[in-house]
Amino acid sequence: MSDQIELEWRIDSAERALLAGLPAVGEAIYRSLLERSMTQPTLLPERMHLLKLGLAKALIAQGRYLAALEQLDSIPAAAQTGAYPLYRAIAIYGDGSARMDVDAFQTALQAVSESALSDEDQPWFALLQGFNAELEGEPVRAIAAYKDAVEAAKLPLLRSYFEGLVLRQELLTAPADEGLAAELRSKIGRLEGQAAAYPYVREYAVTLYSQGRVAEAVGAIERELGNITAGYAAGEREHLRLLKGLILGADSESGRAALKQLIQNGKNREAMRIALQLLAQVPGQEADLLDFLKVIISRTEPHPLLGQMYYLRSQIAMKDPAMLELAERDARILLERFPGLSGIGNVYRLLAYAALERNPPQYRAAADLLIQLRDQSTDSQELVELNRLIGDCYFLNRDFANAVDFYAAARSRELGRRDGGLFLRLISAQLRVGAVDAALQLIDEVDFSGSVSLLDRWRAEWNVAQALQVDGELERALTRVRLLLKDSQSIAIPVALDIRLRWLEAYLSLEIGETEGLAERVTRLLARLNSLPKGGANSLGEEDVVLLHTEILLLQGDVLMRGGNANEGMVVLTRLRQKFAETAAAQRSYLIEAAYHGLVGDFVSAQATLTNLAETYPSSRLAPQALFEAALYCERRGSEFYPQAVVLHNDLAERYASDPLFYFARLKQGNLLRSMNDFAGAQIVYENLINGFPAHELRYVAELSRADCMLALAGNEPSALGDVVVILERLLDLPNLPLDFQAEAAHKWAFALIKRKSLEAAKEVLWLSVDRFLSNGEKVEDLGPTGLYWVARSMLHLGEILEGEGAASEARRVYRMIIAYDLPGRHIAISRADRLLDVE
Numbered sequence: 001m002s003d004q005i006e007l008e009w010r011i012d013s014a015e016r017a018l019l020a021g022l023p024a025v026g027e028a029i030y031r032s033l034l035e036r037s038m039t040q041p042t043l044l045p046e047r048m049h050l051l052k053l054g055l056a057k058a059l060i061a062q063g064r065y066l067a068a069l070e071q072l073d074s075i076p077a078a079a080q081t082g083a084y085p086l087y088r089a090i091a092i093y094g095d096g097s098a099r100m101d102v103d104a105f106q107t108a109l110q111a112v113s114e115s116a117l118s119d120e121d122q123p124w125f126a127l128l129q130g131f132n133a134e135l136e137g138e139p140v141r142a143i144a145a146y147k148d149a150v151e152a153a154k155l156p157l158l159r160s161y162f163e164g165l166v167l168r169q170e171l172l173t174a175p176a177d178e179g180l181a182a183e184l185r186s187k188i189g190r191l192e193g194q195a196a197a198y199p200y201v202r203e204y205a206v207t208l209y210s211q212g213r214v215a216e217a218v219g220a221i222e223r224e225l226g227n228i229t230a231g232y233a234a235g236e237r238e239h240l241r242l243l244k245g246l247i248l249g250a251d252s253e254s255g256r257a258a259l260k261q262l263i264q265n266g267k268n269r270e271a272m273r274i275a276l277q278l279l280a281q282v283p284g285q286e287a288d289l290l291d292f293l294k295v296i297i298s299r300t301e302p303h304p305l306l307g308q309m310y311y312l313r314s315q316i317a318m319k320d321p322a323m324l325e326l327a328e329r330d331a332r333i334l335l336e337r338f339p340g341l342s343g344i345g346n347v348y349r350l351l352a353y354a355a356l357e358r359n360p361p362q363y364r365a366a367a368d369l370l371i372q373l374r375d376q377s378t379d380s381q382e383l384v385e386l387n388r389l390i391g392d393c394y395f396l397n398r399d400f401a402n403a404v405d406f407y408a409a410a411r412s413r414e415l416g417r418r419d420g421g422l423f424l425r426l427i428s429a430q431l432r433v434g435a436v437d438a439a440l441q442l443i444d445e446v447d448f449s450g451s452v453s454l455l456d457r458w459r460a461e462w463n464v465a466q467a468l469q470v471d472g473e474l475e476r477a478l479t480r481v482r483l484l485l486k487d488s489q490s491i492a493i494p495v496a497l498d499i500r501l502r503w504l505e506a507y508l509s510l511e512i513g514e515t516e517g518l519a520e521r522v523t524r525l526l527a528r529l530n531s532l533p534k535g536g537a538n539s540l541g542e543e544d545v546v547l548l549h550t551e552i553l554l555l556q557g558d559v560l561m562r563g564g565n566a567n568e569g570m571v572v573l574t575r576l577r578q579k580f581a582e583t584a585a586a587q588r589s590y591l592i593e594a595a596y597h598g599l600v601g602d603f604v605s606a607q608a609t610l611t612n613l614a615e616t617y618p619s620s621r622l623a624p625q626a627l628f629e630a631a632l633y634c635e636r637r638g639s640e641f642y643p644q645a646v647v648l649h650n651d652l653a654e655r656y657a658s659d660p661l662f663y664f665a666r667l668k669q670g671n672l673l674r675s676m677n678d679f680a681g682a683q684i685v686y687e688n689l690i691n692g693f694p695a696h697e698l699r700y701v702a703e704l705s706r707a708d709c710m711l712a713l714a715g716n717e718p719s720a721l722g723d724v725v726v727i728l729e730r731l732l733d734l735p736n737l738p739l740d741f742q743a744e745a746a747h748k749w750a751f752a753l754i755k756r757k758s759l760e761a762a763k764e765v766l767w768l769s770v771d772r773f774l775s776n777g778e779k780v781e782d783l784g785p786t787g788l789y790w791v792a793r794s795m796l797h798l799g800e801i802l803e804g805e806g807a808a809s810e811a812r813r814v815y816r817m818i819i820a821y822d823l824p825g826r827h828i829a830i831s832r833a834d835r836l837l838d839v840e
Contacts, residue, residue, distance in 0.1 A: 005392050005425065007033070011047075012389065013356065014054055016349045023061035025319055025353075030055035049079040056087055062283060065094040083121050085111035089128050102135060123152035181207045197224075198236045202243060209247050217247050238262060238271040250278040256285070260292055269304055276305060276312065286316050307338035314350060321357070328354050348373035352389075367393035367402075384413045388422060395425065400432035423452040427460040431467040439464055440480075458484065458497055465504055469511075478508040496544045499529060503548070507555055515563060522556045550576060550585035557589060561596045569596070587613065587622050591629075598633060607633040611648075624659040627652040631668065642672045663689065663696060670705055674712075683709035703731050704745055711752055721756040728752060740787030743773065747794045759801055766798040770814075774821060785824075792823035799832060812836045 010029055017026035033051055052071045059068035068091040075084065089108035092101060109128055117125055130145030184204040191197035201224050208217035221244045225237060241262040248255030259275040266272045279289055293313045296303050303309065310330045317327035331351045334341060341347075352369040355362040367390050374386040391406035407426040423446055430439040443460050446452045461484050468477035481504055506522050509515070529548055532540060540548070553576040560569030573589040580586050590613035597606035610630035614623040631648035634641050649669040653662050666689050673682035686706035690699060707727050714720035728749035732742060746769035753762035773783060773791050783791065795818050802811035815836070818829035 005395055008421070009356070009389075009392055009396070011051065011054075013353055014058075016353060018054070018057055018061065023058040027055060027058035027062070030058060049075045053084060053087065056091065060087060060090055063281070065091045082116045083118070085109070085113075086117065086121055086125055086128070090124060093128065093131060106132060106135075123149045126152055178211070181211065192227075198240075202240065205240075205243055205247065214247060218244055221247075235268040235271065238266045238268040241266070242271045242275055245275060245278065251282045251285075256282070256288070263303075263305070264296065267304070272305055273308065276308065280312055280316075286319070290316055307334060307341045310334050310338070311341070311347065314347070318350060318354065324354055324357065345373055345376070356393075361396070363393040363397035364399075367397070380413055384410045384422075387413075388425070391425060391429070395429055398432075400429045403429040404433060404435070421456075424456045424459055424463075428463055431463055434471075436464065436467055436471065439467075454493060455497070458493055458501070462497070462501060462504070465501075465508075469508065474508055474512045478505065478512060478514075481505045481508065495532065496540050496548065499525065499548050499552075503552055503555060506559075510555070510559055510562065515559070519556070519559050519563060522552060522559055526552045526556060546580065546583065550580045550583045553580075554585040554589055554592065558592045561592065562599075566596060587617050587620050590616075590626065591622070594626075594629065594633070603633045603637045606630075607637075618655070624652050624656040624661045624665075627656075628661050628665055628668075631665070635672065639675070642676050646672050646676075663693060663698065667698070667701060667705070670702075670709075674705070674709065679709040679712045683713070700731065700734055700737055700741060700745075703727070703734075704741070704748070707731065707748065707752075711748070711755075714755075716755060718756060721752055724752045725749065725756065725758075739773070739782050740784050740790070743769065743783065743787040743790035743794070747790045747797070750794060750797060754797070754801075759804075763798065763801050766794045766801070769794050770798065770817075774817065789824045792818055792825045795823070796825055796828065799829075803832075803836070808836045 010033055014026045014029035014033070017023070017029065030051055034048070034055065052075050056068040056071040059065070059071065068087070072084065072088050072091060080088075085108045089105055089112065092105045092108060109132055112125060114122075114125060126145050126149035130142045130149060133139070133142035133145055181204065184200050184207060187200045188197050188204060191200065201220065205217040205220050208214075208220065221240050225240055225244075241258060245255050245259035245262065248258055250256055250259060256279060259279050262275045263272050263279075266275075279285070279292070290313065293309050297306065297309055297313070310333050314327045314330035314334070317323035317330065328351060331347045331354070334344065334347045335351075338344070348369050352366040352373075355366040355369065370386055370390045370393065374383060374390065377383055377386060387406045387410035391403045391410065394400070394403040394406065404426065407422055407429055411422045411426060423442070427439045427442060430436075430442070439460070443457065443464065446457065461480065465477040465481050468474070468480070481501055485501060485505060502521075502525055506518060506525065509518055526549075529545070529552060532545075553572055557569045557572035557576065560566075560572060563569075570593070573593060576583075576589055577586045590609050594606040594609040594613075597603070597609060607630045610626040610633070613620075613626040614630070617623055627648055631645045631652070634645040634648060646669050649665040649672070652659075652665040653669070656662060666685055670682040670685035670689075673679075673685065683706055686702045686709065689696070689702040690706065693699065696702075707724055710720065710724045710727070714724055728745055731745050732749065737745075746765060750762045750765040750769070753759075753765060770791060773787075795814050799811040799814040802808075802814065812833050815829040815833040819826055819833065823829075
């Protein structure tokens, strides 16, 4: 499930990058997802089509219309729904009507269903309607549509972008009429020096531009700007400067200079905002724009658009991993100094995205940012999305308890609507925290309500069965799977999932010993997989075919070997290894073979099989396990093979020092050396573990084992025994020691004191240990067989000391306690108690 959530997070990140004004980032994510899907086909076709549409949006936002059209054309006709026609129309319209296919544009625009568009799509639809009205020669309708587009754009930066597009379109579609130009020039002459001349100057410049007379258009604007007697308002002058920048072009040095001058010295927010957006839309000029923004931001007197500039700079910096810190710094400045900035929600998203892009990803930091954004939202659907995203952050951070809370909060707002993947997320998180019954209740509820897809319900059942299997509830898991398969007679589910569940049913049957007819069922399942058509609705991807084929072959070999057909089973496992050598199933086949050899007592073959696995797949995650189990089988062959087992454990430790089994291999190595009476060598092994892993959860085992070695080597040397006593006393001070271990350590502490002739101290330690466990009924119940054994030994030692001191009645009471609690050594205690009674 983590892989699926991470995949969806990448998709969400790409969408959020587009919303945050980062189309280049969005493009990179969309392309990586599409490339990965080619080698790892994990996406459903409809999701693939949405990715291509998203990539097209990212390309359109960068002005790469032909590349966007290529992506859109690759989407099958049946999937060209929703917002598809809108973005096809945008891509066709491109950057100028002179080069476009008008019929194709209008056909795409007519296919748009406004009800299928999101709020983010609405302004683009209105803008295209304006463009279409221009093409049809209806300027009044076009102006109204343009106004609708600007009004529909919620963010000021987006609104400025649309206003810039409208101005640019006005230049592109202005009539190239010489008579109109002469008439306008005459009107300007009559109104020279008056504010009323402004609209005519503006239209005159546009008309000259449409005739290709760019220099004259710029000259006309500059003459008016230089006329200090003209009664233009400041806003009108700045709109003329904006028009000059548009005519010269934001992609030209002179045009950019004009727009920069307007931003540097202007007062009119609307004109400056449009100019800023025009500069930001020019590809390849990010470094130049960053330098310009740095100059403006660093001015002593804050610029009127300072908040928008921080926002824009953070967007640009986000595209470059080397500038991630600048992007985050600017975004945090926005949150601290401009909390009321329109679109501040995108700043939280931008920071969350930055946290996720770090290596390693900072899931908790991203969650905290999204929680802040959620706390500011009142929109129900946005709250659903944010709670889901926060839950994803916690899930990926392996904080499943918090993930459950946020997924549940998201689902509570989704009641009455189709589930958007929350059900499967919540089930997975519940299972990770061990809430299997809660997950089953949820599955049963949605099955009754029909609020989730059949596919998600089956996937949930698969996850539950896996969780029950891990918990050892195999029969419960098998019952659940069989009920599900029984219901499948009348419903259609994906072939891969159906075969997986039937494989799981067979596997669970084997594990609980229900083997009647099992070999035949597995053979039929394999035949069904092999008979599936190549291509078509029921076809499987190559990865799915290989996975299912290898797992069924592995199960088939296991069933045959456990059923007594070892030779036939080995034929299947050998075929698996030869045909699919690099698969996980091929590697696990060695474990199955070794388990069979161990079951029949052939420890030599079991050991050889496991060492063969480690040699054949030295980089496999199973190689350390194989060496460890090989050493265990070697040990079971007899004490004469202990040295060989030590070598195997040493090989594991040297070759896989970072594997969790390293610690256990060294512990076993030390234990074997002790069994071989090499206490000095064993002590070195334990001391290396203690020093190398001071915080390891099993450190206490190494500590006690080292004390055992020291006790064996000390003999009756008082000073050496004193060191052992100190170590064992300190060992019992460690926190969270298991009760059985405490009982063993206390007994050995007392034994060291006895060897040291410190009988009074030993008697005190023994009694305190006995009293600690036997005076507390709960602790007695919590003791395992090992703990009860050590408590009984302590009591027998205590009785011996009391007998030696002549306290026969006290010794007899201790022995009777052993009898009363039915502890190990009860018969010895009865014998001693009877003997003492006879003596008395």
